[in-house]
Amino acid sequence: MKVAKGLFYTKDHEWVKVDGDVVVIGISDYAQHHLGDIVYVELPDVDDEFEKGEDFAAVESVKAASDVYMPVGGKVVAINEELMDDPALLNTDAFENWLIKAEMADKAELEELMNDEDYEKFLAEEE
Amino acid sequence: MDAKKTPLYEEHVKLGGNVVDYAGWFLPVQYEGLVPEHEAVRNAVGLFDVSHMGEITIKGKDALAFVDYLMTNDITTIVDNQVIYTFMCHPTGGVVDDLLVYRYDGEFFYLVVNAANIDKDHKWILDNKGDFDVRIENISDSVGEVAIQGPLAEKVLQKLTDYDLSQIKFFHLKRDVEVAGVNCMVSRTGYTGEDGFEVYSDNEGIVKVWNAILEAGKDEGIKPTGLGCRDTLRFEASLPLYGHEMDDEITPLEAGFKYFVKLDKKSDFIGKDVLNKMWSEGLKRKLAGIELLDRGIAREGYEVYKDGEKIGHVTTGYKSPTLDKVIGNALIKTEFTELGTEVDVKIRNKFAKAKVISKKFLKK
Numbered sequence: 001m002k003v004a005k006g007l008f009y010t011k012d013h014e015w016v017k018v019d020g021d022v023v024v025i026g027i028s029d030y031a032q033h034h035l036g037d038i039v040y041v042e043l044p045d046v047d048d049e050f051e052k053g054e055d056f057a058a059v060e061s062v063k064a065a066s067d068v069y070m071p072v073g074g075k076v077v078a079i080n081e082e083l084m085d086d087p088a089l090l091n092t093d094a095f096e097n098w099l100i101k102a103e104m105a106d107k108a109e110l111e112e113l114m115n116d117e118d119y120e121k122f123l124a125e126e127e
Numbered sequence: 128m129d130a131k132k133t134p135l136y137e138e139h140v141k142l143g144g145n146v147v148d149y150a151g152w153f154l155p156v157q158y159e160g161l162v163p164e165h166e167a168v169r170n171a172v173g174l175f176d177v178s179h180m181g182e183i184t185i186k187g188k189d190a191l192a193f194v195d196y197l198m199t200n201d202i203t204t205i206v207d208n209q210v211i212y213t214f215m216c217h218p219t220g221g222v223v224d225d226l227l228v229y230r231y232d233g234e235f236f237y238l239v240v241n242a243a244n245i246d247k248d249h250k251w252i253l254d255n256k257g258d259f260d261v262r263i264e265n266i267s268d269s270v271g272e273v274a275i276q277g278p279l280a281e282k283v284l285q286k287l288t289d290y291d292l293s294q295i296k297f298f299h300l301k302r303d304v305e306v307a308g309v310n311c312m313v314s315r316t317g318y319t320g321e322d323g324f325e326v327y328s329d330n331e332g333i334v335k336v337w338n339a340i341l342e343a344g345k346d347e348g349i350k351p352t353g354l355g356c357r358d359t360l361r362f363e364a365s366l367p368l369y370g371h372e373m374d375d376e377i378t379p380l381e382a383g384f385k386y387f388v389k390l391d392k393k394s395d396f397i398g399k400d401v402l403n404k405m406w407s408e409g410l411k412r413k414l415a416g417i418e419l420l421d422r423g424i425a426r427e428g429y430e431v432y433k434d435g436e437k438i439g440h441v442t443t444g445y446k447s448p449t450l451d452k453v454i455g456n457a458l459i460k461t462e463f464t465e466l467g468t469e470v471d472v473k474i475r476n477k478f479a480k481a482k483v484i485s486k487k488f489l490k491k
Contacts, residue, residue, distance in 0.1 A: 036355070037162045039446045040424050042475075058475065060424050062161045062445060063355050067475075084422075 001123065002029040004095040008071065008110060009119035015095065016071045016113060023072060024098045027059060030123055032094040035061040041087045043079040043099060050074065050102075052109050057099050059090065072109040074102035133178035134271045134330040135337055142351050149354055150243035152179040157353040165356035165448045168319050172277035173352035174340050177325070178333060181245035182270045183238045183252065187261035190234045196396055197255060198228065199379060199388040207232050210298045210314055213387055215248070216398030220378040220405055224248050225369055227316060229300055237312075239272075239325075241369045255397065271333025275340055276323035276352075276360075283344040284313075284324055287336075292324070307339035318357065320364025320489055362443050363450065363489045371427060371442045372414060372456055380406055381458065383414045383486060412439060415464040416486035417472070419453040421479035425472045431457050432471040432478065438463050441472065447488065454488055455481075 003009075008016040013031035017024040032038065040060040050056045055067035056076070078101040083089055089097040104110075114122060130148040139146055144155030154176065157164060167173045185194055195202040200213035209230055215223045224244040229237035240248045249265040256263065275284055285292050287307045292315075295301050300314035309332035317323040326336055341349060358368065367373055373382040380388060380402060390403050419425055425444035430437055444455030455472075463470060464483060471478040 036157065037160055040422075042423065055475075060446075062165075062359060062448060063156070065424065065426055 001033060002095070003116050003120050003123070004029075005116050007095075007116060008113035009116065009122075010069065010071045010113060011122065012069050014068060014071045016110070017098075018110065021104055021107075022077060022101055023074065023104055024101050025068075025071060026098040027068060027090065027094055028119075029094045030126075031059075031066075032090045035059060035066060036063060037061055038087045038090045041083045041090070041099070043081075043084065044076050046076050046079060048076045049105075050076070051105075059087075068099065070102075071113055072102075072107075073105040075105070077101050077103050131179075133176055134333050135176040135178060135273075138334065138337055139176065139351075144351070144353060147354075150179065150241075152242060154179060155351075155353040157355045158351050161353070161355040161359065162448050164350055164352040165359050167348065167350040168277045168321055168352055168356065168360055169449055170278070171348045172275060172279040172283055172323075172344055173319075173350050173356070174337065174344070175274040175276065175352050175357055176272075176337065177274050178271045178330075179242035180272055181240040181242060181248065181265070181267040182327070183240060183245075183249055184264045184266055185236045185238065185252070185261050186264075187234060187259075189259040189261050190236050192394070193256070193259040193261045194228060194236045194238075195392075195394055196259070197252065199396060199398065199402070200228075201389040201392050202228060202230075202236075203394075205230050208300050208302075210300055210316055212298075214373070214379045214384070215251070216379070216396075216402065217375065218398055218401060220380070220398045220401040221375045222369070222373045222377065222379060222382075223251050223375070225367065225373065225379075227314075229312075229314065231302065244369065269329060270327055271330045271336075272325060272327045273333060273337055273340065274317055274319075274323060274325045275344075276317045276319040277321050279344070279347040279349075280321070280323040283340060283347050283349060284326075286343040287339050295324070297322075307336050309333075309335050311336065318366055319360040320366065321360075356448075358443075359445055359448055362445060362456075363447055365486050365488060368443065372458075377458065378402060378405065381410055381412055381414060410461050412458055413461045413464045414442065414456055414458050414486065416484045416488065417441075417444075417455050417457050417470065417481040418484045419455075419472065419479055419481045420469075421481075423472075423474045423477075423479040424453050425455040425457075425474065425479070425481065430473045431459050431481075432473060433463050433468075438470065450488060454484070456486065
């Protein structure tokens with residue numbers, strides 16, 4: 001399972017890439033692997049606001065639906081519409097294919113996330 | 128309590144199966160992936176470990192009368208070496224279990240029941256024995272079972288036995304068939320909507336049978352197949368799953384399986400009075416097929432609405448791998464079950480439009 005360097009991670013297997021005040025959010029390679037063949041992605045609308053920990057999207061495999069939770073609170077500024085037409089892109093490359101971009105409400109919330117090294121250790125314990 | 132291991136547990140691990148606790152058993156959800164495994168069964172052949180299923184034997188002078196009393200289907204209509212699908216109901220009409228009854232002879236019946244219900248069924252059968260002259264035995268722990276399913280199932284299994292498998296017709300069985308040198312009972316049955324066989328032996332023998340089938344099926348593209356596709360396959364084929372389409376509270380009539388409830392059966396059976404009354408008064412709710420018109424996937428447990436009023440829930444729902452459509456079963460108020468009726472499925476916090484369609488999803 002790949003863990004991309006330089007990103008932040010949550011225990012629910014979301015990843016976060018920081019770009020100034022904006023964060024790019026996706027699901028990790030571990031998450032896509034465990035979901036299996038992804039057949040549907042539900043994304044929020046631009047301008048929707050979510051708090052940290054709130055579910056903002058859903059990723060579904062044939063087997064099951066999984067909610068995706070906000071790693072940090074914020075307002076959605078972009079959604080990856082390509083995923084709605086081709087959800088399997090998440091299986092191809094979960095780090096390349098982001099879900100949303102959001103404007104952070106409180107940058108301090110980033111401090112509660114894991115860096116890539118911590119996430120790798122976390123995954124080792126999960127297995 | 129820890130989940131139990133089937134005799135094939137080590138084989139699943141070797142094959143890279145994603146093993147989970149299912150109904151108290153460690154079984155693989157998938158090996159290579161749900162969709163390729165699903166397609167292997169529809170187009171070629173797949174092999175399932177179904178050793179978790181329960182087996183209960185009923186023997187004795189009154190075996191036929193007793194089994195017929197327990198079951199909603201008419202057990203007197205089958206002959207030796209024939210199999211019948213049936214429900215076993217509570218006096219309330221709710222379902223204790225759905226099962227296959229194998230008739231070895233008039234004094235020896237072999238019941239194959241759902242893994243999650245083995246203890247419940249065994250107790251239920253013992254509790255209702257009354258004055259029937261029968262011996263009841265739960266032999267589940269000493270029986271291993273695999274299901275070889277798909278259009279090429281017979282071709283592959285035939286390589287491992289001298290017995291002419293074409294002699295076993297649909298829903299018939301043959302005892303003492305030697306498969307890969309192992310003494311087996313073989314029936315032409317399954318849970319996928321495809322042709323195929325279920326093969327029973329002792330625990331030691333089933334490992335040999337499993338490995339021999341995988342080896343024999345290489346040229347046909349056989350895949351070991353997991354619980355994930357077992358559910359999508361049975362769902363597409365309109366086969367019900369206990370705990371979803373029916374349970375202790377949902378009757379077989381509501382689930383749309385009246386064909387297997389012989390209300391006019393001469394002999395009495397448990398649940399007969401209530402089921403008859405329910406049928407003559409008209410069902411308040413019924414299982415319907417639905418197809419989603421909006422984006423989204425209707426999953427088990429999601430609520431179904433009509434004009435803002437809750438009318439029922441989804442019992443199984445998938446994006447069908449074979450049909451590439453989002454379809455489901457929903458148990459809803461009878462007045463909304465007419466084909467073409469538009470309903471709304473609540474998916475998380477949004478409503479998605481769906482319409483009632485025939486439950487026969489797979490046209491064959």
